[in-house]
Amino acid sequence: MHSTLGNEIIDGLIKALQLILSGDPTVMEITGRSILVSSSATMLSVLWGLPAATILGLKRFRGRFLLKGFFNAMLGIPTVALGLVLYLFFSKAGPIGFLHLLYSPSAMIIGQAILITPITVSFIASAIESVDPEIKDLAKTLGASETEASIAVLKESMNGVVLAITASFNRAIAELGVVLMVGGNIAGLTSVLTTTIALETTKGNIELSIALAIILLLIVSVLSISINLIQRRKT
């Protein structure tokens, strides 16, 4: 059994290439859904995370330290724990059950967005903090308003912001707990790369699992590398 491991991975690689190149509809659908769900989640988390991080990084207010500590602590929140809490919320017997979101892509998007918000906020806030505080003062002396000065700082920390968004997306697309518990891994509706890999391994379709795992790795690494390259060019 053990001696075939190498073969299994090579077979899986070949199968993965075949599946990708032939445009296998199931693989395409699952990959597409994974990207759609996780990028929507990333957008949502940036929408509420960016302003929060800007305030956290620039303003000095009471409880700021506590708030930062909270987001830092939530960086590693176990996905199944969050998945369970969200399941109870989305369930028909739960407080927002009337929205009928359980076992739908919407629930998965919201769940992942919540999961990655700490990453978005913490990373962006750190990036903003690491910008020389004089830039803000300089902008103000040059006649910029408070908002304009904040935007100037944000621009300076753009590399950090992009990194935060990439890291958020990667965490979202690679997680299993939340999408499994609020999505239910329904074929053709809520099955994504991670949930399908788990199910197909149970069902014994190892080659398909390896193929999907490779696709997942490709998405994550291609994204990270290309962002790295773009940033290098700019600097």
Added chain:
Amino acid sequence: MRKTYLVWVALLVLAVIGSVAGTMYYLGASTKNRLLISTTTSLYDTGLLDTIETEFETKYSIDLNFISVGTGIAIQHAQRGDADLILVHSPTDELKFLTEGTGVNRKIIAYNFFAIVGPETDPAQIRGTTPFQALSKIVESGRNGTTKWVSRGDNSGTHVKEKSLWRAAGFNLTTLTKESWYINAGSGIGETLKKANYFSAYTLADVGTYLKYYKDGLISLKVLVEQEKDLLNVYSAIAVNQTLHPTVNFDGAMAFVRFLISDEGQQIIEQYGKADYGQSLFYPAVRLLKENTEPTIAQWIKEYAFFNDTECPPEYRKGYPELYN
């Protein structure tokens, strides 16, 4: 400052509305008539439900969504109103589900047998014994350190059956589960079979799933004890009571139940797996019970899975009287 704040809020609201509306659109017509079915893992892992789904969806504009869990969790989903229909195989739990009012219109759809499977070398020498003798022998050699037992450990129908077998064989489960040779897998049937295979251990499995995994080359375990009255496995469908959970798709659930017990549905169950595995993985139960085609098995099913001489006592029926003619 104030203005940008408002812009952000507006953007946020738009994003939320956009994403919800977007996914609603993305779900398309499927949200209109979608039927959520929480099912025992064996029916799903074997691929039977995929075949049934394909046939069903060509005839009805109902989108079947299966969530493969295990009888225990399936019943919990239904109790919370998160499923429209459950496919389960644990008569005692089913009766509780009916009496508490959550489930209605139970129909027995299929049966097969559980089997005690284990390594070909059969260290506990259970081949050819009765289930109870086999369990005693497994305990003995487990304590000697010559074998292991893998339990589902997930409150599924198979797990409930396993526990009742241990009790009937005269063992105390609380002490048994603490012994080192008793492995709690906490997983579905497919995964449990693979774990038992890895540890060269014994386990209880339904013959359907076992056959699929064996013929697919995923496990090399052998069936050692089977085809006993005590190892009967009966699958039923139960709809969720609409009075209790007004939002469930009751009509959709009943349409699917009627399809399952129709000649066509029963035919699919009977044929499934014959070509690939040389025998049916599940046997249809409707005709058998109605026309008493196999009196012995019909009698076993009645003793094991009927409540007051019927598959669904009248007080737990709701409309659709033709189901019980």
